[in-house]
Amino acid sequence: xxxxxxxxxxxxxxxxxxxxxxxxxxxxxxxxxxxxxxxxxxxxxxxxxxxxxxxxxxxxxxxxxxxxxxxxxxxxxxxxxxxxxxxxxxxxxxxxxxxxxxxxxxxxxxxxxxxxxxxxxxxxxxxxxxxxxxxxxxxxxxxxxxxxxx
Amino acid sequence: xxxxxxxxxxxxxxxxxxxxxxxxxxxxxxxxxxxxxxxxxxxxxxxxxxxxxxxxxxxxxxxxxxxxxxxxxxxxxxxxxxxxxxxxxxxxxxxxxxxxxxxxxxxxxxxxxxxxxxxxxxxxxxxxxxxxxxxxxxxxxxxxxxxxxxxxxxxxxxxxxxxxxxxxxxxxxxxxxxxxxxxxxxxxxxxxxxxxxxxxxxxxxxxxxxxxxxxxxxxxxxxxxxxxxxxxxxxxxxxxxxxxxxxxxxxxxxxxxxxxxxxxxxxxxxxxxxxxxxxxxxxxxxxxxxxxxxxxxxxxxxxxxxxxxxxxxxxxxxxxxxxxxxxxxxxxxxxxxxxxxxxxxxxxxxxxxxxxxxxxxxxxxxxxxxxxxxxxxxxxxxxxxxxxxxxxxxxxxx
Amino acid sequence: xxxxxxxxxxxxxxxxxxxxxxxxxxxxxxxxxxxxxxxxxxxxxxxxxxxxxxxxxxxxxxxxxxxxxxxxxxxxxxxxxxxxxxxxxxxxxxxxxxxxxxxxxxxxxxxxxxxxxxxxxxxxxxxxxxxxxxxxxxxxxxxxxxxxxxxxxxxxxxxxxxxxxxxxxxxxxxxxxxxxxxxxxxxxxxxxxxxxxxxxxxxxxxxxxxxxxxxxxxxxxxxxxxxxxxxxxxxxxxxxxxxxxxxxxxxxxxxxxxxxxxxxxxxxxxxxxxxxxxxxxxxxxxxxxxxxxxxxxxxxxxxxxxxxxxxxxxxxxxxxxxxxxxxxxxxxxx
Numbered sequence: 001x002x003x004x005x006x007x008x009x010x011x012x013x014x015x016x017x018x019x020x021x022x023x024x025x026x027x028x029x030x031x032x033x034x035x036x037x038x039x040x041x042x043x044x045x046x047x048x049x050x051x052x053x054x055x056x057x058x059x060x061x062x063x064x065x066x067x068x069x070x071x072x073x074x075x076x077x078x079x080x081x082x083x084x085x086x087x088x089x090x091x092x093x094x095x096x097x098x099x100x101x102x103x104x105x106x107x108x109x110x111x112x113x114x115x116x117x118x119x120x121x122x123x124x125x126x127x128x129x130x131x132x133x134x135x136x137x138x139x140x141x142x143x144x145x146x147x148x149x150x
Numbered sequence: 151x152x153x154x155x156x157x158x159x160x161x162x163x164x165x166x167x168x169x170x171x172x173x174x175x176x177x178x179x180x181x182x183x184x185x186x187x188x189x190x191x192x193x194x195x196x197x198x199x200x201x202x203x204x205x206x207x208x209x210x211x212x213x214x215x216x217x218x219x220x221x222x223x224x225x226x227x228x229x230x231x232x233x234x235x236x237x238x239x240x241x242x243x244x245x246x247x248x249x250x251x252x253x254x255x256x257x258x259x260x261x262x263x264x265x266x267x268x269x270x271x272x273x274x275x276x277x278x279x280x281x282x283x284x285x286x287x288x289x290x291x292x293x294x295x296x297x298x299x300x301x302x303x304x305x306x307x308x309x310x311x312x313x314x315x316x317x318x319x320x321x322x323x324x325x326x327x328x329x330x331x332x333x334x335x336x337x338x339x340x341x342x343x344x345x346x347x348x349x350x351x352x353x354x355x356x357x358x359x360x361x362x363x364x365x366x367x368x369x370x371x372x373x374x375x376x377x378x379x380x381x382x383x384x385x386x387x388x389x390x391x392x393x394x395x396x397x398x399x400x401x402x403x404x405x406x407x408x409x410x411x412x413x414x415x416x417x418x419x420x421x422x423x424x425x426x427x428x429x430x431x432x433x434x435x436x437x438x439x440x441x442x443x444x445x446x447x448x449x450x451x452x453x454x455x456x457x458x459x460x461x462x463x464x465x466x467x468x469x470x471x472x473x474x475x476x477x478x479x480x481x482x483x484x485x486x487x488x489x490x491x492x493x494x495x496x497x498x499x500x501x502x503x504x505x506x507x508x509x510x511x512x513x514x515x516x517x518x519x520x521x522x523x524x525x526x527x528x529x530x531x532x533x534x535x536x537x538x539x540x541x542x543x544x545x546x547x548x
Numbered sequence: 549x550x551x552x553x554x555x556x557x558x559x560x561x562x563x564x565x566x567x568x569x570x571x572x573x574x575x576x577x578x579x580x581x582x583x584x585x586x587x588x589x590x591x592x593x594x595x596x597x598x599x600x601x602x603x604x605x606x607x608x609x610x611x612x613x614x615x616x617x618x619x620x621x622x623x624x625x626x627x628x629x630x631x632x633x634x635x636x637x638x639x640x641x642x643x644x645x646x647x648x649x650x651x652x653x654x655x656x657x658x659x660x661x662x663x664x665x666x667x668x669x670x671x672x673x674x675x676x677x678x679x680x681x682x683x684x685x686x687x688x689x690x691x692x693x694x695x696x697x698x699x700x701x702x703x704x705x706x707x708x709x710x711x712x713x714x715x716x717x718x719x720x721x722x723x724x725x726x727x728x729x730x731x732x733x734x735x736x737x738x739x740x741x742x743x744x745x746x747x748x749x750x751x752x753x754x755x756x757x758x759x760x761x762x763x764x765x766x767x768x769x770x771x772x773x774x775x776x777x778x779x780x781x782x783x784x785x786x787x788x789x790x791x792x793x794x795x796x797x798x799x800x801x802x803x804x805x806x807x808x809x810x811x812x813x814x815x816x817x818x819x820x821x822x823x824x825x826x827x828x829x830x831x832x833x834x835x836x837x838x839x840x841x842x843x844x845x846x847x848x849x850x851x852x853x854x855x856x857x858x859x860x861x862x863x864x865x866x867x868x869x870x871x872x873x874x875x876x877x878x879x880x881x882x
Binding site for chain 2: 022023024025048049050051052054056057065067071074076096097098100101119122123124125126132133137139
C-alpha cells in the first residue's frame, strides 16, 4: 500500500477534495480545474498508471472518471470531476500520455473540450455527429432514421 | 517519468519539457529551398492488407524511413458503449462479442464479473472453472491468429495457413461447447449459459496431444527462420517507462520487461488455483513481443491441461432472476485478455439496463504508442511493429 | 526455305513458348504454393483446375483498360511493354537442343543479361507514372534491387564461361557432355558450386520473388509498382515476371546442369528439348518452393546482403577459380 492516502496527498498539495470508500473502491471527488495538479501530485506518491479515462452523462453534467493505479501495489483509485456540458477540463496528457486517446474520445462523444491537448481532433466519429453518449441523444431504430438522400 | 514535474502544473508546463511530446506530422514545405527534400505522407489504410482491419495510419516518410506516425481510428466504430445502455444485462454480452471478435469470451467474462461485483452475486466454482477453461482456449486461438498474421506481415505466407489449421481445431471445440465459433454469447452474469457437453473433455485432450508439436512446428517455421529473426530483432523498441506511461498492458508490456499479469496479480475466476508462469521480455522489441507471446501460448497449453483435468462438480450458474436489476452503484472488473487488461466499468442507476458501460480496451491503449514505436524505423518495420502490437480494430473502435 | 517465313516461324514459336510458359507457370505456382500452404489450389475450372489460368487470361484481356486520372499517360501505357519486351528478347539465345535455338549467338549469355538489365527501367517507369506513393516506393525498391543483384548474377556466370571458354550457350552446353573420371557427369555445378549458390540467390532476387519481393511486398506496399495496373497491362507485367523466372532457370540449366543433355547417356535429338524443359522446371519448382516458405527480407538488409556478402564472395570466387583453372586443372577439364 502506498505510504500516503490519496486524500492526504491532495490535502498537502492544497487541493480540496472529498474522499470516500464506495462499492467501486476508493473514490476521490474534486474540482475540474485542479485535476492536473491532483494527478501530478498523486503520481509522485506512486499512482503512476492511468488505467482509463471516461465520461458519464449524469443527466445534469458530465462526470469524468480518472481511473488511476499504483502499479507497484495494484491499488486502484478513482478521481471524479464534474464538468458542464460543452465545458472544459485541462488535458492531462503530459502527466499521463495514456490520456491522449481517451480525452479525444470523451471530447467528441460527450461534447466537451480538453484545453492543452496537442491533437484535439475527433478520434472515433466523423464531423457533425452530435455527442452520442449524452443521454439526450436517443438510440433510434433503423426505421426511425431519416437518411439525407431519401 | 515524473522528472521535471512539480506539483504546480504551470511550472511543469513552462519549465520541464514534457517527457513524451506527440510529434505530429511535420511536412517540410516545398519551395523553401530548391534542394530541400519533401517528406512523403503515406496513408496506410483503411484498406491495406496489414492493418488488421480498418485502421488508418498516416506515416510521414523520409525516403523509406518513418519520421512520425499517427493512427486515425473510428472506421469500425459501432457505438457499443451507447448501445449497451439500451440492453438488459443479459443481452450486453452479444454486443461485447462483436467488440473483440477474436477473443469474445474475455470481454464477456469481464462484463459478467463487473455485473456480479455490482449485484453481489456469488458464482459457483464450477462456473468460474468453466469460464477459465473457455477463456484459455480462446486465448490460444487468439494468439494463433496473431502469430499467423504477424508472420504474414513479415511476408511469410506459409505459417499462417498451418496456424489456421490449429485454430480451426479449437474453434471446432468451442463451437461444440458454446454453439458458435466466434460470437459465443456464453458467459452470463451469474455463471455460464450451458454446461460443458459430455465427451468434450476427451476432444480437448485429443487436441492437446497434438497442440504442442504443432506449436513447436510453427515456432520453428517462423521464429526459427533467420530472415524473420533479422526482421524483428531490435525493431519497434518500446522501453518499459514509455509503455507504462502510455497505459500499455498485456504481452506488449511484459515484452518491455514489466512483470504484470492480472491472472496472477489480481486473480479472478479460477486462476488463483492454477500453476503457471508469466514469460517476460527484456528490451521491448518485436522479437521480445514474439517470444513473450509464444511463451504465453505454451503456458496456455499448461493451463488448459490443468483446467480440463480438474473440472469441479457443481452448478454451472447461480440463480439470477430473469428480470435483473442490480443496485445503483458502480463497479469495475478486468480480465487479462490476449491483448492486455480488458476492463468493464459499469455505472448502474438501479434500472434494467446499465446506465453507462465503459469498455477499457487494451489494444486501444497499446495502439496509442504507434508514433513512439514506429518513428525511426523503415516502412517494413512499421508494418511488423503494428503487427506485433496485436491490434483488433473491433475492440479499439468499439 | 524462304528467309521471311523462317523468321516468322521462329518468332511465332518464341511467342507461343512464352505464352504457354506463362499459363503453365501461373498454374504451377498456384498449385505448388497451394500444396505448400496446406491448400489445394485451383480445382474448379477444368480437370484439376487446369483451365483456371486460361480463364484468368480471358478475364484480363476483356477487362476495361483503366488508367488513373493523375497518371502520366504516355509512360503509364508504355511501361508494361518496356518490362515485357526485354524478357521476350531474352528467349532468343536459349538452346533447347543440339540444333534447336531461335538463333545462335556467340555472346548469347551476355545478350540475355544485357536485355534483362533493361527491365528495371520499365518497372521504375511503371512505379513513377502511376502517380501513387506505394507504386513509387515499389518502383524505387525494384530498381535498387535489380541493379544491385545484377552484379553477383553476372559474376557468378563467369565461372562456367571460363570453364567452357565461350559465351555461346551451345558451346557451354557442349562443354558439359561426357563425364569426369568416368562416372561424374561433367556438369559445371560441381566445380562451380559457390558460383551456383550465388547465381540461385541472385536469380531469386532478379525475378523479385520472396524472400526478395520488396518491390511487390504484398503486406507492405500492396503489390508495389503494379498497384495501379489492371487488365492486360497488369497481365503483361506478370507475364514478364513469369517469363523472367523461366529465363533465369533456363540459363541456370545451361550454365550449371548441362542444358539439354542427359547424364551418362547420349541424348537423342528429339528428347533434348524435353530434357531441357524438365530441368528448367525443376529449377522453377525450387524457386517457387523458396517463395512459398520464406518470409521477406527488409529492403536495407537485402541490399546489405548483396553488397557486403554476395558481391565479395562472387568476386573472390571468380579470381580464385581463374587461378585454379590456369594453374591446376587446365588440362584436366579441357
